Amino acid sequence: MLDLEKVTSGLLDKDSRYLWHNMASYGAGKEPMVVTSANGSWIADSRGNRYLDAMSGLWCVNAGYGREELAAAAYEQMKTLAYYPLTQSHLPAIKLAEKLNEWLEGEYVIFFSNSGSEANEAAFKIARQYQRQIGEHDRYKFVSRYRAYHGGSMGALAATGQAQRKYKYEPLAAGFLHVRPPDGYRRPPGQTEEEFNLECAQAIEDAIVWEGVETVAAVIMEPVITGGGVLVPHPVYFERVQEICRKHGVLLIIDEVICGFGRSGRKFGHQNFGVKPDIVTMAKGLTSGYLPLSATAVRKDIYEKFQDQQPYSHFRHVNTFGGNPAACALAFKNLEILEREQLVDRARSLGERLSAEMADLMECPLVGDIRSFGFLMGIELVADRATKEPAPLATVNRIIGECKAQGLIIGKNGDTVAGFNNVLTICPPLSSTDEDLAFIVRTFKAVVNAVCAEGGVPS
Numbered sequence: 131m132l133d134l135e136k137v138t139s140g141l142l143d144k145d146s147r148y149l150w151h152n153m154a155s156y157g158a159g160k161e162p163m164v165v166t167s168a169n170g171s172w173i174a175d176s177r178g179n180r181y182l183d184a185m186s187g188l189w190c191v192n193a194g195y196g197r198e199e200l201a202a203a204a205y206e207q208m209k210t211l212a213y214y215p216l217t218q219s220h221l222p223a224i225k226l227a228e229k230l231n232e233w234l235e236g237e238y239v240i241f242f243s244n245s246g247s248e249a250n251e252a253a254f255k256i257a258r259q260y261q262r263q264i265g266e267h268d269r270y271k272f273v274s275r276y277r278a279y280h281g282g283s284m285g286a287l288a289a290t291g292q293a294q295r296k297y298k299y300e301p302l303a304a305g306f307l308h309v310r311p312p313d314g315y316r317r318p319p320g321q322t323e324e325e326f327n328l329e330c331a332q333a334i335e336d337a338i339v340w341e342g343v344e345t346v347a348a349v350i351m352e353p354v355i356t357g358g359g360v361l362v363p364h365p366v367y368f369e370r371v372q373e374i375c376r377k378h379g380v381l382l383i384i385d386e387v388i389c390g391f392g393r394s395g396r397k398f399g400h401q402n403f404g405v406k407p408d409i410v411t412m413a414k415g416l417t418s419g420y421l422p423l424s425a426t427a428v429r430k431d432i433y434e435k436f437q438d439q440q441p442y443s444h445f446r447h448v449n450t451f452g453g454n455p456a457a458c459a460l461a462f463k464n465l466e467i468l469e470r471e472q473l474v475d476r477a478r479s480l481g482e483r484l485s486a487e488m489a490d491l492m493e494c495p496l497v498g499d500i501r502s503f504g505f506l507m508g509i510e511l512v513a514d515r516a517t518k519e520p521a522p523l524a525t526v527n528r529i530i531g532e533c534k535a536q537g538l539i540i541g542k543n544g545d546t547v548a549g550f551n552n553v554l555t556i557c558p559p560l561s562s563t564d565e566d567l568a569f570i571v572r573t574f575k576a577v578v579n580a581v582c583a584e585g586g587v588p589s
């Protein structure tokens with residue numbers, strides 16, 4: 131019989147010597163989990179524990195774990211053609227680009243990369259170059275929102291509006307501006323959601339005008355700010371943002387890295403708001419996390435401005451691994467699975483059920499607000515309901531820890547903006563079963579209610 135404890139401690143010993151983890155802060159008792167296998171919505175670790183992964187890894191395993199079909203799609207493609215760069219072409223990329231176009235319900239041309247950050251970097255370069263090629267030589271600035279995340283590279287991090295992710299890495303790429311996000315929960319007293327959202331949209335127009343319209347290339351935003359705290363706008367927000375962008379000749383880039391591929395209950399998050407983006411970036415759920423792949427979808431008529439025969443008119447951007455044939459073949463199969471199993475509709479119905487079942491948590495004084503977008507939920511914890519003072523990090527971490535002790539992995543908006551890392555997040559695979567949903571609800575509510583009942587937080 132294998133001594134799992136001994137195996138695990140051997141692995142952790144090497145782990146601490148050789149591996150530098152994402153986002154890790156170091157200190158006693160903070161050892162990582164060594165994840166060994168996964169199936170459906172469940173993962174298993176080297177100690178033999180099982181957990182329901184209600185964060186889909188990093189918000190990405192939309193189709194669920196353990197899909198042999200996805201492994202087979204990559205394997206078969208690797209046997210036929212493991213690699214060729216997209217300076218030329220190959221069948222999996224052609225098929226996937228056509229399919230994405232269908233999902234986007236518009237005419238787009240697709241540029242492939244490997245990560246969400248890279249997809250956004252490509253979008254920024256395309257937006258700047260496009261503006262110059264239509265004679266708008268001074269348009270180089272981008273507007274995004276505080277609290278939003280757009281990636282870890284120097285441009286994508288510059289677009290990010292989370293000071294705690296940027297501190298000690300600045301200066302980043304120049305030309306990125308931020309405005310207030312539509313955080314309806316914290317709107318000024320007396321204002322309706324609609325009025326507040328219109329005011330937040332107006333902040334974008336003000337920034338564009340005050341900066342000088344002729345200097346602004348694009349606005350980038352997620353349909354819903356996800357990792358920054360699940361901030362769901364009122365529909366008037368997007369309507370107005372789109373109008374503002376069109377009025378001022380500013381491109382609208384929609385970052386669908388988390389909201390895409392069914393998460394929102396529609397194929398893409400922006401489809402909930404009737405927006406027609408100029409550029410759409412996507413990653414994560416595109417392959418359900420099975421292989422790295424991302425895409426920048428560009429409106430056809432924008433792409434066409436890169437076609438004239440001037441020496442520098444083409445997009446001088448190469449990505450060695452972007453659009454890798456196996457990743458594309460796998461992504462195509464992933465989209466087929468989402469369609470065949472109707473997981474986009476399932477996300478909507480699971481999301482509705484999750485919201486309905488969680489609603490009575492509002493009786494717990496610790497819970498200030500519950501927000502959801504499809505099968506994605508944010509639970510904002512507060513120390514005081516009247517003042518909306520955010521709950522201390524210790525309370526947030528305690529709930530996460532106790533859920534884990536009971537076999538449920540949930541997340542939070544960590545290291546974002548000072549004092550506001552108080553939103554718990556739930557983002558399970560769209561393939562979750564009814565039993566999985568019941569387990570999430572039962573476990574989460576039991577933990578939150580127990581913490582509330584202890585009176586560990588003021589009411």
Ligand code: PMP
Pocket residue numbers: 188244245246247248250279280281282352356357385386387388413414
């Ligand atoms: N945009 C959004 C909205 C994201 O959530 C993320 C990653 N969490 C990214 C971009 C960056 O993606 P990646 O980590 O693949 O570079």
